[in-house]
Amino acid sequence: MFKGTKKHPPCKFSATVAEIGGEENAFTSSDYTAYYQTVTPETLGTMMEFEADRMRHLVLTDAVIASEHDVARGRCRRPSGVDRNASRRRTEFGEATPARVARHNAARLDVAHSSDRKDLPLGAPTVTATRPTGLAGDSMMDKTISSATDAVGDNNQAFSTNAARNAINRLLRCIFAERILGPSALLWARDHRQAWFPLWPSRRVLQFSDLRTAPAGTLRNRGAIEVLDGTGASHRNNCPAALMREIAPCLARKPAPDAMEDLLLDVDESMRNDILARRHRQSGNAELREKIAESDASGFLGYLEANLPPHLAAMTLDQWGAYEGNPLYPTWKAKSGLPTADVIAFSPAFGARVSLRIAALRKYSVYAETLPHAGSYSEWSSQKFPDLWLDWVEGLKARNQSPKSWLPFTIHAWHLKNFVRREFAAESASGILHPDGAEIVTLPSISFRTMLPETTEPRPFIKLPVPIWMTSTQRNLSAKAVHMGPRLSALISGILSEAFWVEEHKAFLERPWPTRSVLRSLPERFRDYRVEHQLPNPLADT
Incomplete structure (x- = not known):
């Protein structure tokens, strides 16, 4: 329900709710899911328009359906011979006769004021849309689904939340690193963790609860992000699209036409693939632990060393690191x-x-x-x-x-x-x-x-x-890559083949992650060694 429509792309709904100072959420009962917003009365019409649009025109591509398929199966399936909600169903609805099921499954859109909902502030309307899943659908589900998939389904909200947080943190790191937002405009607290960034055009402020300096002059967000308005009110920003639209007027360079929407589509694609990959890793971790236990290896690296030649072991680690990718790519999996x-x-x-x-x-x-x-x-x-x-x-x-x-x-x-x-x-x-x-x-x-x-x-x-x-x-x-590739290979080969490399090479193999200072010193030592022994420069003709 949060994937967007042709009229309102992904996260536009959430961004609009955030812009007007509202809140939104959803909850799932035994046979329906409710989506609701808490907004001021004058914006009720906007919320109704958004809800009506997504109820009729939700864009469900093959990729979206595939990523949610296991989740739906995990939530709908019950263990063989056990119905954990049977007593609750009988209490709420009586026996689930066909007539009652048909009557209860009718999709409905309810609008209620706070007089009808005791848990809402006075005068705050809520729009609640329900799309029931049905009471009699369990027999139609695939009974061979694995328990690992069930666990993935139960944790899907955590995957989604982490993917959004990861995307936001990558966007911020990239934007500050490229000086699309100037880091010099940040106002820091004394602990140099909490920081504020003024958004002058909108008279708002971004508040970072934990923003840290990182290598190469970049910044890494580790905490919550809130938007403060002129009245002192604040709301948390958990959506990459909402964040980008919030800071768009303050960017140092004006984006090309449609560039912002293209970026947000790529971020959304990246988040979907991030969820897909981490769900895969969850089941892969369980299988790997079993293999390590069966082999009596000392750990992950010990297992790789005992079962794979060095080049394939190194490649396994490379693929393992593919879950995170380049830290400066906000669309790292798109x-x-x-x-x-x-x-x-x-x-x-x-x-x-x-x-x-x-x-x-x-x-x-x-x-x-x-x-x-x-x-x-x-x-x-x-x-x-x-x-x-x-x-x-x-x-x-x-x-x-x-x-x-x-x-x-x-x-x-x-x-x-x-x-x-x-x-x-x-x-x-x-x-x-x-x-x-x-x-x-x-x-x-x-x-x-x-x-x-x-x-x-x-x-x-x-x-x-x-x-x-x-x-x-x-x-x-590119032509440049084709031209430079052999020359860089020759440079690296020259470094690895020279005498001084032998002692460093041994230390490198014994400690897979060498310190940055060791790596930085190698080109300098190679340069000194080359000059001392009058060796040719592999890059002299470039």
Whole structure:
């Protein structure tokens, strides 16, 4: 009910209630859910218009339905042979005869003043809309649903609340870091935790109960956010959209037309995927604990070390960290337009395994960037992926093609299905591109499109373009990235290969999370070592 309509996008309802100083909430009984607002009498018409709109025009996309499906099943299902609310139903409604059920299930919209509701302040109207779930629907539910899913359903409100809080904190950190809101305007309490930000155009103030300085000159919100108006009244802001609309008049740069709505749609998408991923982690944690217990490992890291080669263990940790993502991305999980099934199938937070297709591209149509020590692109590919190279060569020969005239061209599975076959149909028809070929299974990293082959021996990462609108931008490979990639790889290889690295390397492996000072000192030590021994600079030609 909070997903929005075409007329009122997600969070617009909540933002409007907050702007007029009202409150809203909902509660669920045994057979209905009530949504209500507490507002002043003169705004009753606005609330009625909002309620009427969402009762008739609620936008329920496949992604929204999928994310709520397990929740509905968890709430409706009863343990086999047990009805925890049977006695309550009989007390409230008598025996649930068909006539009573039909009469009770009629959807209704009630408006009551405080004279009818003892728990409301005098004169405060409330709009209550109920959408009953029905009394006789339990027999229609899937009885094979797992207890883990039931637990997820019971905790869904906690997931939603945490996702909204996470989104707000990311928005604030990004906005202050980019100086879209100037941190210098903050007024700090003596404890340097509580702070106030004046919103001069609206004559309001944002009050932060716990705002802290963070690395790189950023700020991290750890507490509640309230909006104070000119009368001294305050209301808590728990909605990212309401927060953005509150601060919009004070932004240092005016957003482009529709930019604010686009941002809020991406934030909403990111929150939905955040809930989806954390629900997945809840069940994954239980399975992992069982595996650790069965293996008698000393802990999580001990289990990884005993059961996986180092490169796959490191990648598991990378995927583990994908739940949080880049702290300066307010839309860190947004993949606009990607169905829920594809989000799960291709995202690292779900432990995804993604097949890459090794297609073939005519050599004369390709510009390849390499460094002298790496040799040709074909030579490098045959050395780094020998088995895959042989499969690729055999595939070309089976089509009566000479491998010398072609280059291997790696394509992401989603990219191939949804983009390459459509956009490059002419190249395929003319013989420039052969989209069929060998495949390799990979693990997507936190960046979604940087893939590590799932092989016993370590292989290089493969970075690919994927035309999905992620974190508010289209993900491509720029010419600069293609040019700098080999040079940065050479720089890192040079650091790792020099003599001074040996002692640091041992300490690095023994302590997986080195201090920032150690990491900062490595480039400086490499520079000094290179100058002392008159070594060439890998970046000299850039």
